[in-house]
Amino acid sequence: MMNNQLIVSPQWLFENLNNPQVVIVDCRFSLADSQLGKKQYEANHIPGAYYLDLNQDLSSPVGEHGGRHPLPNIAELAEKLSAIGVNSQKTLVVAYDDSRLAFASRLWWLLRYLGHEQVAVLDGGFDCWEKAGYSVTKVIPTSRGGTFIPYVQSEKVVDFTYVKTHKDNPDVVLIDSREGDRYRGERESIDKVAGHIPGAVNYPWTEVTDASGCILPHIEQSQRWQNIDTTKEILVYCGSGVTACVNLLSLAIAGIPTAKLYAGSWSDWISY
Known part of the structure; x- marks a missing residue:
């Protein structure tokens, strides 16, 4: 671990792939092609990783005000986090992307905003994971079931x-x-x-x-x-x-x- 869990290395994540207290989230996304990230995830991803989409999961629908990516509905995001096994104050969530942390950091901030400090981003993202020689998979993990209770900061x-x-x-x-x-x-x-x-x-x-x-x-x-x-x-x-x-x-x-x-x-x- 580095910087008090703010950043984890590919090696650390590899060594903790089977850690029941770790949930991995693939946040890859493209502003130019909103479907690309999910397609990339379905083609290959870090073993055990779930996918959260910037538009569908980490934002609300666009309105007159609020910008292009309004903050997501808290109850809906909490339900999604519970479904992938995130337990409040216990589970370490590791987020990654392939865009210099742009979308992984969105999830990192959202979790802290919801009172969950146990969140880190993967240093170098998916590209560095692959370059380090670690395996990828097409297998989509099943729901794990957790209890995420948001405490909005x-x-x-x-x-x-x-x-x-x-x-x-x-x-x-x-x-x-x-x-x-x-x-x-x-x-x-x-x-x-x-x-x-x-x-x-x-x-x-x-x-x-x-x-x-x-x-x-x-x-x-x-x-x-x-x-x-x-x-x-x-x-x-x-x-x-x-x-x-x-x-x-x-x-x-x-x-x-x-x-x-x-x-x-x-x-x-x-x-x-």
């Missing part, structure tokens, strides 16, 4: 009104997690409006990992945030509340676990 999330009324407060830091060109408004391939929330500073989520998707060392995560005043309230957003979770993971690794997610993010902000 409402202080971990903020909405449009909160950001609007607090963003200019000198004791608040607003972090935009998108790539630099999207932050600057030079490119916008997803949302209808380009630019960023006034006052936000840019910390691209892709800087948390290297090109292969492996998380950068603890010291580098800490150095990333050295210019952020940690006595201030930290609000983090991205395009739709997904990749911001990679920055929240980085902040947690750096010892700054109190940062909050603007769940609707840019896609919600521009809806007003």
